[in-house]
Amino acid sequence: MSRMSVQDNHHPCLHCGACCSTFRVSFYWTESEPAAGGVVPAELTDKLNDFRAVMKGTNRPDPRCIALEGEVGGFTPCRIYENRPTPCRDFLMALDDSELDSACDRAREKHGLPRLKPWPEQNV
Numbered sequence: 683m684s685r686m687s688v689q690d691n692h693h694p695c696l697h698c699g700a701c702c703s704t705f706r707v708s709f710y711w712t713e714s715e716p717a718a719g720g721v722v723p724a725e726l727t728d729k730l731n732d733f734r735a736v737m738k739g740t741n742r743p744d745p746r747c748i749a750l751e752g753e754v755g756g757f758t759p760c761r762i763y764e765n766r767p768t769p770c771r772d773f774l775m776a777l778d779d780s781e782l783d784s785a786c787d788r789a790r791e792k793h794g795l796p797r798l799k800p801w802p803e804q805n806v
């Protein structure tokens with residue numbers, strides 16, 4: 683989900699969730715270790731290997747992050763938005779990405795959602 687703020691209920695990411703249901707979300711294990719300053723809820727993660735953890739539900743052929751609420755294309759808040767891991771914070775929404783065929787575009791396409799339109803056109 684985009685690193686942009688999603689305070690605004692009209693933000694496209696709040697009505698999408700495609701990337702959270704397309705990619706494996708893995709990160710350095712300390713992000714879910716409180717003793718190391720990690721804030722990602724450990725109970726929502728699995729061990730991937732000796733170095734990396736993964737959001738539950740995303741390390742499978744049909745990924746779906748356990749923290750995603752709602753149905754893709756509907757109202758889809760992240761229930762750990764403030765504590766989401768680095769890949770989610772760094773993921774670029776297509777409107778923030780100069781790539782013509784960005785990961786956001788590909789995720790939306792996989793779930794049958796149209797590509798985002800440039801601001802200020804309506805995206806939801």
Ligand code: SF4
Binds near residue numbers: 696698699775787790
């Ligand atoms: S696929 Fe793009 S628009 Fe959809 S939630 Fe992810 S970043 Fe936002």
Ligand code: SF4
Binds near residue numbers: 702737748750759766
């Ligand atoms: S933690 Fe939140 S933003 Fe990251 S994949 Fe899961 S639902 Fe999406």
